[in-house]
Amino acid sequence: MNEHKKQLMGIPLVLLAGCLWGLSGVLGQLLFQSTDISIGYVSTIRMLVSGVGILSICIIKKDSSMFAIWKNKNAMIRLFFFAIAGVMSVQYTYFSAIAASNAATGTVLQYTYPILMLLYTALYMKKMPSTQEIFAIISAFLGIVLISTHGNLHTLSISKAALAWGLSSAVAFVIYTVSPQKLHNRYSIFAVTGWGFLLAGILMCIITKSYAVHVSFTPYSALLVTAIAIFGTLIPFLIYGFGVRLLGNVKASLFATVEPVVSAILAFFLANVTFTKIDILGFVCILGAIQVVAMQAVRKSNA
Numbered sequence: 001m002n003e004h005k006k007q008l009m010g011i012p013l014v015l016l017a018g019c020l021w022g023l024s025g026v027l028g029q030l031l032f033q034s035t036d037i038s039i040g041y042v043s044t045i046r047m048l049v050s051g052v053g054i055l056s057i058c059i060i061k062k063d064s065s066m067f068a069i070w071k072n073k074n075a076m077i078r079l080f081f082f083a084i085a086g087v088m089s090v091q092y093t094y095f096s097a098i099a100a101s102n103a104a105t106g107t108v109l110q111y112t113y114p115i116l117m118l119l120y121t122a123l124y125m126k127k128m129p130s131t132q133e134i135f136a137i138i139s140a141f142l143g144i145v146l147i148s149t150h151g152n153l154h155t156l157s158i159s160k161a162a163l164a165w166g167l168s169s170a171v172a173f174v175i176y177t178v179s180p181q182k183l184h185n186r187y188s189i190f191a192v193t194g195w196g197f198l199l200a201g202i203l204m205c206i207i208t209k210s211y212a213v214h215v216s217f218t219p220y221s222a223l224l225v226t227a228i229a230i231f232g233t234l235i236p237f238l239i240y241g242f243g244v245r246l247l248g249n250v251k252a253s254l255f256a257t258v259e260p261v262v263s264a265i266l267a268f269f270l271a272n273v274t275f276t277k278i279d280i281l282g283f284v285c286i287l288g289a290i291q292v293v294a295m296q297a298v299r300k301s302n303a
Contacts (some may be wrong), residue, residue, distance in 0.1 A: 010246030014255040017240035022262030024232025025094070025103035029271050031224045032099045037215060039099055040208030042225060043091045044201055049229040050237060051198025057238065058190050065187035069195065078183050079192065083199035086176035091200065093169035101162035102273045104264035105147060108283050109166025111260045113173040114253075114293045115140040120174060132296055136289040143285030150278045189241055197237075254294040260287060 031037060058066040069075050090110075097106035115137055122129050129137065144167075150157040183192045205211055217225070244252045264283060267273040275283075 006246040010243045010252070011255055013239045014243035014247060014252045015258055017236040017243060018256040018258035019262045020231055020236040021256075022103075022107065022259045023266060024228055024236075025098055025107050025263045026266040026270055027224050027228050027232055028095050028098050029103040029267065029273075031221065031228070032095075033271070035218075035221045035224075037221060037225070038208065038210075038213070039092060039095045040204060041210045041213055041215065042228060043088075043095055044205045044208065044210040045225055046229050046233045047087065047091055047197045047201030047204060049201075050234045051194055051196075051201050053230075053234040054190055054194030054238065055198060058188070058194055061190075063188050063191055066191040066194070069183070069187050069191060075183060075186070078179070079195055080199065082176070082180045082183065082192070083196045084203060086172065086179050087196045088200035088204050089172035090169060090176045092204070093165050093172050097162060097165035097169050100165055101158050102267055103271065104260070104267040104273060104275070104283070105158060105162065105279075106166055106169070107260045107263040108147070108286050109144070109163070110169040110173060111257065111290055112140050112144065112167065112286060113170040113177070114290050116170055116174045117177065118293055120178070130296065132292050136292040136296075139285045139292070140289035143282040143289065146278050146282030146285065150276065189244070193237065193241070254291075254297070257287070257290050257294060 028042065031042065032039070055066065069079060094106060094110055097109060100106075118129060118133055118137065121127065144163075145153075148156055148158055148163050156163065180192050180196065215221075240252065240256065243255075247255075260283070264275070268275070
């Protein structure tokens with residue numbers, strides 16, 4: 001397949017994945033607002049369904065690395081770290097941020113992770129950020145300040161819990177992105193992600209005792225949970241994986257940044273979330289920073 005065809009196929013896949021992830025956050029907000037279903041329970045279902053679904057694809061494709069990963073002690077340790085500190089942490093903190101605020105705010109705060117990735121790379125590789133990257137860091141910080149204080153540094157316009165969970169989600173997403181890199185070099189991305197989600201789901205189920213929770217589902221709540229698990233998690237992770245294969249990690253991550261935009265639009269129309277002008281300015285600052293970092297990464301990858 002030539003490069004042009006890869007672009008034509010890859011870009012729509014990644015954009016669709018970003019849109020479905022944005023939808024997932026809004027569906028989570030609607031679920032928490034209308035039911036007493038816990039964050040731990042939803043996260044457990046979400047991860048178990050995704051883990052089983054992705055590993056089923058591995059079996060159908062006869063992916064040899066699916067079981068090979070369990071034959072290496074170091075790989076097993078890395079996999080458990082990825083499952084706990086990456087997958088389980090990012091799922092729980094993300095939904096906690098949404099429950100404490102709304103889908104748009106939780107998603108935008110989580111999407112400060114490229115800035116944290118930039119800082120991590122600068123410290124870890126001892127490489128000073130470029131002028132554009134420094135601008136992106138300042139812009140993202142300004143955006144966080146605007147969203148959390150509405151310009152008044154003496155008060156918070158969102159709860160401390162929302163801010164803490166949102167930024168924790170960003171940190172967890174950095175770990176989710178960085179920690180499995182050595183595994184991806186040796187095993188397929190589907191095998192690593194599938195096992196990561198399955199292990200995280202099992203551990204979350206044990207920790208939150210979701211197996212002992214009695215949930216009285218209504219048709220509405222059952223529909224929301226099913227949609228979050230399948231359309232908001234399993235399908236976007238699968239199609240994003242295919243998109244990464246066609247576009248590469250850097251370009252795919254650039255187009256996936258449609259998620260916070262979609263989340264804000266859907267939150268407005270579906271969850272009746274309203275935003276002030278300062279909120280929107282804060283969103284623009286953070287999204288602008290993300291685009292600067294993403295475009296810098298694209299230029300470096302093409303150099």
